[in-house]
Amino acid sequence: MMLDFRKYAISSAFRRVKKVVAVCSGKGGVGKSFIATGLAWYLKDSLRTGLLDLDIYGFSTHRFLCYVPNLRYESIEEAVPVQIDGLVYFSPVLLIGDRPFPVRGSYREKTVLDILSFVEWPELDVLIIDMPPGTGDEVILPCRYLAEKISTIVVTLPDPISLDVASRLVMLLKEIGVQTLGAVLNMCDSSVNIEKVGDVIVVAKVPHIHCVVSSLAQGRNPYVACPEVREYLKPIVEYVRRLVTD
Numbered sequence: 001m002m003l004d005f006r007k008y009a010i011s012s013a014f015r016r017v018k019k020v021v022a023v024c025s026g027k028g029g030v031g032k033s034f035i036a037t038g039l040a041w042y043l044k045d046s047l048r049t050g051l052l053d054l055d056i057y058g059f060s061t062h063r064f065l066c067y068v069p070n071l072r073y074e075s076i077e078e079a080v081p082v083q084i085d086g087l088v089y090f091s092p093v094l095l096i097g098d099r100p101f102p103v104r105g106s107y108r109e110k111t112v113l114d115i116l117s118f119v120e121w122p123e124l125d126v127l128i129i130d131m132p133p134g135t136g137d138e139v140i141l142p143c144r145y146l147a148e149k150i151s152t153i154v155v156t157l158p159d160p161i162s163l164d165v166a167s168r169l170v171m172l173l174k175e176i177g178v179q180t181l182g183a184v185l186n187m188c189d190s191s192v193n194i195e196k197v198g199d200v201i202v203v204a205k206v207p208h209i210h211c212v213v214s215s216l217a218q219g220r221n222p223y224v225a226c227p228e229v230r231e232y233l234k235p236i237v238e239y240v241r242r243l244v245t246d
């Protein structure tokens with residue numbers, strides 16, 4: 001029998017984390033990073049919260065947080081999360097900086113698994129993961145390795161094409177035994193009459209918020225600069241908070 005050392009390394013790195021909630025979508029550009037970062041930002045008011053950006057090509061949560069790293073780790077073995085206003089945070093930007101990261105083939109999944117294996121998390125009630133787009137190994141393997149403590153939130157636009165992709169993702173997650181807690185319809189008018197994505201309930205409908213665009217353009221954290229973001233994300237924040245504290 002082959003021993004899976006990854007399993008031990010990842011279990012050990014996450015041993016102090018009670019629950020992991022991964023924000024996924026299948027489709028790219030639908031607002032995962034915006035929702036994942038906001039969820040973590042508001043949860044930190046009442047829970048010990050972490051945020052892990054697992055999008056090794058498109059890492060962007062630091063931009064939403066307006067965080068400019070003043071350090072760069074030389075190797076993954078020495079990398080530890082940083083604190084941003086009480087949020088425990090790790091992103092590939094702490095390893096790679098603001099450069100392109102042209103990894104190919106199996107090296108891509110190895111990099112994701114190295115981040116999961118080597119970055120040790122402190123005592124946390126919940127860790128939010130901003131997942132890369134798609135349904136490839138970089139999404140499926142973290143779910144498999146964290147199976148005992150992970151569940152997901154699916155973000156989608158309210159159009160038929162995004163909804164199709166999101167429904168297929170929900171099916172795939174179910175097949176591998178990962179529960180989807182709820183769906184967020186992003187860039188969605190409150191009058192839109194969609195209550196489920198596949199068999200998952202819609203927990204929040206978030207419209208296009210102009211203040212998000214303008215605050216990001218001015219280098220300001222939209223979760224602080226735009227009070228309406230807190231209001232729109234409140235249903236999903238409360239929903240996750242209840243699930244985590246139950």
Ligand SMILES: Nc1ncnc2c1ncn2[C@@H]1O[C@H](COP(=O)(O)OP(=O)(O)OP(=O)(O)O)[C@@H](O)[C@H]1O
Nearest residue numbers: 028029030031032033034058133187207208209212
């Ligand atoms: N509700 C919203 N109101 C205004 N702007 C938004 C909203 N949701 C997302 N955006 C903007 O849309 C862009 C795409 O969002 P985001 O980066 O979160 O998508 P993503 O799903 O993480 O993309 P990727 O698949 O590339 O990781 C960003 O510039 C973000 O600021």
Ligand SMILES: [Mg+2]
Nearest residue numbers: 032033055060
């Ligand atoms: Mg993203």
